[in-house]
Amino acid sequence: MEHVQEKIVQVTGLRKTFGRRVVLREVNFEFSAGKIIGLVGPNGAGKTTIMKALLGLISTDAGDVQILGQPVSVNTHTVVTQEVGALIERPAIYPFLSGWQHLQVMTTSTTQMAWVVKALQMEDYIHYPAKRYSLGMKQKLGIAMALVDHPRLVILDEPMNGLDPQSVKRLRHLIVQLAQTGTTFLISSHILSELAKIIDMVILIDQGQVLLQRTMTQLQASAHHSLVIRTTENPRALRVLLHAGYSVTRRHDDLIVAKSVALTPLLRTILGAHIQILNMDQQQEDLETVLLGLLAEGKR
Structure with a gap:
C-alpha cells in the first residue's frame, strides 16, 4: 500500500510568462504512483506548457517541480532522463531510420522493444523506414518510444491523435494494464469520452490556472x-x-x-x-x- 501512496509528481506555485502574456498562474497539483491523471482544458489553457515544465524543457518564472522527490528544471532533470517517458506535441521521428532503430535509441533491451511492438501491434511495419509511416503509425511509434523503457512516469500529450478506433481501444487497455503494475500516467486529450474510460483523476485548467483537481468518483457524484x-x-x-x-x-x-x-x-x-x-x-x-x-x- 505504501507504493500506491508514493508521491510521483508535486508542482507548487508554477508561474510562466511569454512576454506580457501570463501562461501559467500559481499552478499547484500532485498525484501518486499508479494513477492515471487527465489534464484537461480548452486550447491555449496551458496544458502543453505544464507538461514541458514537468520535463524540464522550458524555464519557469516561479515555482517548483518535483518528480519522485527530485527537483526538475532546465538545468536539473536527471530524474526525467532516468524515470520519465513522454510524447509531447508530435513524436520526434527521423525519416530514414526504421521504427525499430528509433526504439534502439531509447533502450538496449530487445525484450522490451519486442514487448512494446507487440502491445501496439506494430509488427508489420516496425522495420520499415519511418518516412513510409502514416500519421497513425508515427503516433504509435511516438507512444512506443515513451513506453519502451518502462518508465515510472509517462507523460502523453494528445496520444490518441491520428489513431483508428481499434488502436485507441488497444492503447486504453495498455495504459490501464501498466497503471495496475505501478506506472503513473499524465495524459492530455481533447477526446474526453475516451479519457473518461481510464482516468482516476482530473486536473482541469483554464487560462493558466488549475480550476480543480478531483477524482473521477467525486466528479461522477457531482454530475x-x-x-x-x-x-x-x-x-x-x-x-x-x-x-x-x-x-x-x-x-x-x-x-x-x-x-x-x-x-x-x-x-x-x-x-x-x-x-x-x-x-x-x-x-x-x-x-x-x-x-x-x-x-x-x-x-x-
Missing part, C-alpha cells in the same frame, strides 16, 4: 442525474407531474425529471392519471458536460 420518461400522452403527463410539484421539462418525445425524487410516488402519479408509460431510462451527465459546466462557473 446531474435525470429520469427520461416517455408516455402515451406526454402533454397531459407533463401537466399532471407539474401539478404534483415535480421539476419536469419536455424534450422532443420525452419528459425529463430530476433524478433526486422517489421513483414509486412518481410512477403512481402518472399511472393514477391513467397514462401509460412506454419507456423510462436513467441518464447521467458525461465528463465533457460536467467539465464544461465547471468551466462556465469558473468564468463567472
